[in-house]
Amino acid sequence: MLKLSDYAGISPKPDLQLLARLADKLSPKRLLHINSTKEGGGVAEILNRMVPLLGGLGITVRWEVIRGDQRFFTITKKIHNSLQGLDETFTGDMWDYHFTVNEKNARTLDLDADAVFVHDPQPVPLIKFRKNGLWIWRCHIDVANPVESVWNRVSAYASSYDAAIFSVSKFARQIPLNEFIITPTIDPLSEKNLDMGQNEVCKVAEKYQIPLDKPLLLQVSRFDRFKDPNGVIRAYRMVKKYNDCRLVLAGSSATDDPEGEAVIREVQEFADGDPDIHILLLPAFSDRDINALQRMASVVLQKSLKEGFGLTVTEAMWKGKPVIGGNVGGIPTQIMNGVTGFLVNSEEGAAFRIRQLLNNPDLAARMGENAREYVRNHFLITRQIRDYLFVWYAMLNKSKSVLEL
Numbered sequence: 001m002l003k004l005s006d007y008a009g010i011s012p013k014p015d016l017q018l019l020a021r022l023a024d025k026l027s028p029k030r031l032l033h034i035n036s037t038k039e040g041g042g043v044a045e046i047l048n049r050m051v052p053l054l055g056g057l058g059i060t061v062r063w064e065v066i067r068g069d070q071r072f073f074t075i076t077k078k079i080h081n082s083l084q085g086l087d088e089t090f091t092g093d094m095w096d097y098h099f100t101v102n103e104k105n106a107r108t109l110d111l112d113a114d115a116v117f118v119h120d121p122q123p124v125p126l127i128k129f130r131k132n133g134l135w136i137w138r139c140h141i142d143v144a145n146p147v148e149s150v151w152n153r154v155s156a157y158a159s160s161y162d163a164a165i166f167s168v169s170k171f172a173r174q175i176p177l178n179e180f181i182i183t184p185t186i187d188p189l190s191e192k193n194l195d196m197g198q199n200e201v202c203k204v205a206e207k208y209q210i211p212l213d214k215p216l217l218l219q220v221s222r223f224d225r226f227k228d229p230n231g232v233i234r235a236y237r238m239v240k241k242y243n244d245c246r247l248v249l250a251g252s253s254a255t256d257d258p259e260g261e262a263v264i265r266e267v268q269e270f271a272d273g274d275p276d277i278h279i280l281l282l283p284a285f286s287d288r289d290i291n292a293l294q295r296m297a298s299v300v301l302q303k304s305l306k307e308g309f310g311l312t313v314t315e316a317m318w319k320g321k322p323v324i325g326g327n328v329g330g331i332p333t334q335i336m337n338g339v340t341g342f343l344v345n346s347e348e349g350a351a352f353r354i355r356q357l358l359n360n361p362d363l364a365a366r367m368g369e370n371a372r373e374y375v376r377n378h379f380l381i382t383r384q385i386r387d388y389l390f391v392w393y394a395m396l397n398k399s400k401s402v403l404e405l
Helices: 012-025 040-055 070-083 090-110 123-130 148-158 198-207 228-239 260-271 287-296 311-318 349-359 361-378 381-396
Strands: 030-035 061-066 115-119 134-139 163-166 178-181 218-221 245-252 277-281 299-302 323-326 341-344
Touching: 030 040, 040 061, 040 090, 040 148, 040 311, 040 381, 070 090, 070 148, 090 115, 090 123, 123 134, 123 148, 134 148, 134 381, 148 198, 163 245, 163 381, 178 381, 198 287, 218 228, 218 287, 228 245, 228 260, 228 349, 245 287, 260 277, 287 311, 299 311, 299 349, 299 361, 311 323, 311 361, 323 349
Parallel strands: 030 061, 030 115, 115 134, 134 163, 163 178, 218 245, 218 299, 245 277, 299 323, 323 341
Antiparallel strands: none
């Protein structure tokens, strides 16, 4: 089990001190997290690391996952897309089915806890079946400009919660309840982020038949059109005219994303057999392989068109890599343009910045150093757990000051 002392010398000391104090205040109580998948995507990754660490702090913590069929996850993917502004078609029957699946889950899940964190729109109707405790809706996606009819459906549930948490302020929508901003984080002690020797990096390159004979461009993300994998390929082709390089597009599927297989086929066809483009569909829990891929990269991209927070950016920054990211979602919260990486708004812009970094290794190294330190101070998991526990504590003790901790 993870212990807080494991993070000494890695996470900022004030974070660890406040986290220990909060855990001491809350440790007799019970915490429950609920989401829609155990694997694939940033939410599952965070919870896989957060839950054991909460247990190590003395919090009685559980993690439940709602179950659904293909139809349910097709509907919730449409909800997800619409909340990010894509106009999808819905029928009343689809909304009824979304509720019915949650109702069935409510009969089998143990919802008894002192605080319940419900993640994203898939399980948001569970609030109708609350038993006790504080209920907090944790929205990880950008709902700043949703399809209004879809937002109205989701917010009808969300407004019944005691509080809502968004990843960055520009993601949020006004709901008549307490709202908090908590950025997601990475765990520096996870398999995906631990230090790794060059020998292991080379073994992973051999495993996926990736020669390390030229600069490597990398994007790691689920295969989703909003991640713009074809746009990354177009940017690579612009760069390739002047700088010989390779491109790796790596990602895994998620059980709550039925569109992934179709996107992978589209990307493979668009790559058109280029031997310097490597498209890797990784199995679940390929964390060490992703770690190695990020370490072998010269430049890491996350050229998203829409984005939640974008933890793959955080991961690459922690490894001292210069990152080029789409100027969307939570990426600008992480990338200080020209300091910890570059923000871009087009394929041409991405290609220009890739060439700038490939042609200026000192600039790339300096950006990488800045990026790692920025993650240390802002985006490590101990800070996120501290903030979650503080929201819980604050909701329980509204009349008390933080100084009373």
